[in-house]
Amino acid sequence: MIKKLTSFKEAEKKVFSKIDSYVKNKIxxxxxxxxxxKVSAEEIIANENLPYFNKAAMDGYAVIAEDTYGASYTNPIILELSxxxxxxxAKKVFTGDPIPDNTNAVIMKEFCREENGLLEIYKTVHPNENVAKIGEDVKKGDVIINKHExxxxxxxxxxxxxxxxxIAIYDLKFGIIATGDELEDLENANLEKLKRTKKIVNSNxxxxxxxxxxxxxxxxxxGIVRDDKDMLKEMIKKALKENDFIITTGGTSVGDRDLTVKAIKELGNIILHGVNIRPGKPFGLGEVNNKLIFLLSGYxxxxxxxxxxxxxxxxLKRKSVVLPLKRSLASELGRVDFVRVKIDSGVEPIRISGSGVITSLVKCDGYILIPENVEGYEKGEMVEVFIL
Structure with missing residues (x-):
C-alpha cells in the first residue's frame, strides 16, 4: 500500500544517488x-589540436597570399611550381594535404593554369583562405565527449x-520480469484466443x-510470473544472479493482487514507493542483495x-527546445505532470490521456514536465519541450 507520495525531485535524487553508487563499479x-x-562513463579532453598541422581545404596550390595580390584574368600573376x-x-596540393610551413593560403585549381613548370594565377587569395588551420576543428583541452553522453x-x-x-563505457545488464495472471506471452498470442480469454499480450x-x-x-x-508471491520471489532471485539491475512491470499499485512490493520487502527493502507524478504514480525502487530493482507500472x-x-x-540528457504552447494545459499543485506532445512550429499536447493508451506514445515526439508548483500553462506560453 502506498502510504505517502514522494515528490518528484526527492524521488529523482534518491534514485539517481542509488544508481550512482552502483554504476561506478560497472565501467x-x-x-x-x-x-x-554506448553511454560514455568518462569526460574526454582533446590531447592535441585538430588538425595538428595547417592543411589544404581545397584542391589547388599552396602559396604565399601576398604573391597573388592584384591577380585577375586580364592581369595573371605567374609563379614557379616547386x-x-x-x-x-607555389606547390600543388590536394584537399587534406599539409601545406608548407611558410605558405598561408591555397588558391583553388579552377583559378589557375599550369604549364611547363609555371602557374598562371587569375584570382587574389588572402591569408588563411582555403586553409584548415591548426586547432580549427578542435583545440587542445576542449571537451570532445561528456560523461553520460x-x-x-x-x-x-x-x-x-x-x-x-x-573509451570507458557503462557496461550494464537489465533483467525484465512481468507479473500478472492477465498477461499472455507474445509467442503464444492469438488474437481470437486473447479476445475470448480477456487476456493481454506482455507487450511491456x-x-x-x-x-x-x-x-x-x-x-x-x-517472461511472465503469475500472481504468486513465492514464484515471483524465486524469479527475482534468479534474475539478480544474472543481471546488474532488475525491472519489474506490474504489481506496484494498491491491491491484493499486486504482489511485487510485498515480494521485494521479504527479500530486501523498499527504498521508495509512490511518486507524485502523472502518469506513473506507483513507481518504486527496491534493493535486494545490494542490487536495485525498479518497480514499474503494468500500464x-x-x-x-x-x-x-x-x-x-x-x-542521458534529453535535448530540449523552448516553443509556444498551442492550447492551454491544466495541472494540479503538488504533482508533476508528464505531458506528451507533438512538435512543429509550436507545441500541441496530445489529447489522448490515460496510462494505458499506447498510441499516445507512438504519436508523441516530445514531452513537457509541468512542475509541482505550477497549476498549468496558458495557450501561447513558452514552454520547455524535451525531444524524444
Missing part, C-alpha cells in the same frame, strides 16, 4: 569500434582522429527491452514514463 574500457551507441615554397613559388559514429571519427583508441517487456537496448545496455526478458504509458524519468534521464 568497462572498450575499443572505439565497440563503443558505438616543393620548396618561397616568394614567387551517447557515443555516435561522429564521436568515433573524432576520437580516432586524435589517436584515442579506447518488449518495450522495456527496446528502451534498454536504445541506451546501449544488455537486456533479458524473463504501458506509465511504465514508459517511469523508465524515462528514473532510468533514461540518469544516463
Amino acid at each position: 568497462k574500457i572498450v575499443p572505439l569500434i565497440d563503443a558505438i551507441n 616543393n620548396d615554397v618561397e616568394h614567387g613559388k 551517447k557515443i555516435t559514429p561522429y564521436h568515433i571519427n573524432l576520437l580516432a582522429s586524435l589517436a584515442i583508441k579506447e 517487456s518488449y518495450m522495456l527491452y527496446a528502451l534498454i537496448k536504445d541506451l546501449g545496455f544488455d537486456g533479458k526478458i524473463y 504501458p504509458v506509465a511504465s514508459a514514463v517511469q523508465f524515462e524519468l528514473f532510468i533514461y534521464r540518469y544516463f
Whole structure:
C-alpha cells in the first residue's frame, strides 16, 4: 500500500544517488569500434589540436597570399611550381594535404593554369583562405565527449582522429520480469484466443527491452510470473544472479493482487514507493542483495514514463527546445505532470490521456514536465519541450 507520495525531485535524487553508487563499479574500457551507441562513463579532453598541422581545404596550390595580390584574368600573376615554397613559388596540393610551413593560403585549381613548370594565377587569395588551420576543428583541452553522453559514429571519427583508441563505457545488464495472471506471452498470442480469454499480450517487456537496448545496455526478458508471491520471489532471485539491475512491470499499485512490493520487502527493502507524478504514480525502487530493482507500472504509458524519468534521464540528457504552447494545459499543485506532445512550429499536447493508451506514445515526439508548483500553462506560453 502506498502510504505517502514522494515528490518528484526527492524521488529523482534518491534514485539517481542509488544508481550512482552502483554504476561506478560497472565501467568497462572498450575499443572505439565497440563503443558505438554506448553511454560514455568518462569526460574526454582533446590531447592535441585538430588538425595538428595547417592543411589544404581545397584542391589547388599552396602559396604565399601576398604573391597573388592584384591577380585577375586580364592581369595573371605567374609563379614557379616547386616543393620548396618561397616568394614567387607555389606547390600543388590536394584537399587534406599539409601545406608548407611558410605558405598561408591555397588558391583553388579552377583559378589557375599550369604549364611547363609555371602557374598562371587569375584570382587574389588572402591569408588563411582555403586553409584548415591548426586547432580549427578542435583545440587542445576542449571537451570532445561528456560523461553520460551517447557515443555516435561522429564521436568515433573524432576520437580516432586524435589517436584515442579506447573509451570507458557503462557496461550494464537489465533483467525484465512481468507479473500478472492477465498477461499472455507474445509467442503464444492469438488474437481470437486473447479476445475470448480477456487476456493481454506482455507487450511491456518488449518495450522495456527496446528502451534498454536504445541506451546501449544488455537486456533479458524473463517472461511472465503469475500472481504468486513465492514464484515471483524465486524469479527475482534468479534474475539478480544474472543481471546488474532488475525491472519489474506490474504489481506496484494498491491491491491484493499486486504482489511485487510485498515480494521485494521479504527479500530486501523498499527504498521508495509512490511518486507524485502523472502518469506513473506507483513507481518504486527496491534493493535486494545490494542490487536495485525498479518497480514499474503494468500500464504501458506509465511504465514508459517511469523508465524515462528514473532510468533514461540518469544516463542521458534529453535535448530540449523552448516553443509556444498551442492550447492551454491544466495541472494540479503538488504533482508533476508528464505531458506528451507533438512538435512543429509550436507545441500541441496530445489529447489522448490515460496510462494505458499506447498510441499516445507512438504519436508523441516530445514531452513537457509541468512542475509541482505550477497549476498549468496558458495557450501561447513558452514552454520547455524535451525531444524524444
